[in-house]
């Protein structure tokens with residue numbers, strides 16, 4: 001049984017008294033070392049959840065507990081050490097003139113000793129496969145490389161949770177795959193809780209659990225397979241389903257009796273192969 005690391009208890013939030021509620025009575029938990037994807041239509045409140053987890057915003061109602069502490073003005077520095085975030089636009093996240101300066105920045109702010117900083121720069125740039133670029137100026141890097149450096153900068157201060165808020169949205173398919181491979185490796189190596197906010201279905205199917213948002217409320221919370229089995233209901237709330245799930249439905253309608261809910265090509269091929277070998 002895993003320990004709870006983040007808990008939202010009846011959280012409601014709005015940006016001002018004049019504006020509508022953006023989150024309405026949201027309760028959920030995130031466990032140590034799990035990978036959870038948050039999905040939902042545009043404006044459903046996903047980024048707001050991320051900002052609440054990092055103490056960039058505070059709820060008007062309910063409470064948020066992270067690593068046993070309530071998130072508030074007094075605890076945000078502890079919370080920000082535990083919860084690292086990487087955003088969508090890699091260009092907005094650089095402060096250093098070289099890659100290694102950039103990774104050092106967060107540690108300098110927190111007063112890490114120099115020898116520790118040098119060790120962590122090496123360790124974290126290696127973890128994301130960017131060690132050979134340590135003296136490169138960030139603007140010379142590709143989008144995917146910039147995001148890997150942004151991840152290394154966050155990892156350098158040893159967070160327990162890594163939030164990627166649409167962090168692959170501006171990358172090409174190859175860049176996306178590289179980032180997701182990197183992230184999956186570091187999650188394993190550092191035993192992190194990983195929260196990916198994304199519209200990319202290939203990312204969603206890799207998560208252990210999916211939290212679906214709809215109009216500021218939690219619509220569902222389950223494994224990717226359970227979520228994507230609800231194809232029609234997902235479409236009704238403006239969400240896509242993976243191509244393999246659509247293809248499976250069409251194959252079923254054509255009389256091919258696939259009994260599972262495959263989530264990727266490999267699983268679908270395996271199901272078809274099993275059927276074929278039975279006939």
Ligand SMILES: Nc1ncnc2c1ncn2[C@@H]1O[C@H](COP(=O)(O)OP(=O)(O)OP(=O)(O)O)[C@@H](O)[C@H]1O
Pocket residue numbers: 015019022040041042043044045046047048049
């Ligand atoms: N700074 C802000 N001031 C006022 N309203 C905001 C602000 N940021 C977001 N909102 C509103 O809050 C609602 C939720 O926004 P949020 O960014 O959390 O949604 P999202 O699910 O992440 O959307 P997307 O997928 O488009 O990024 C939207 O209606 C948005 O317009």
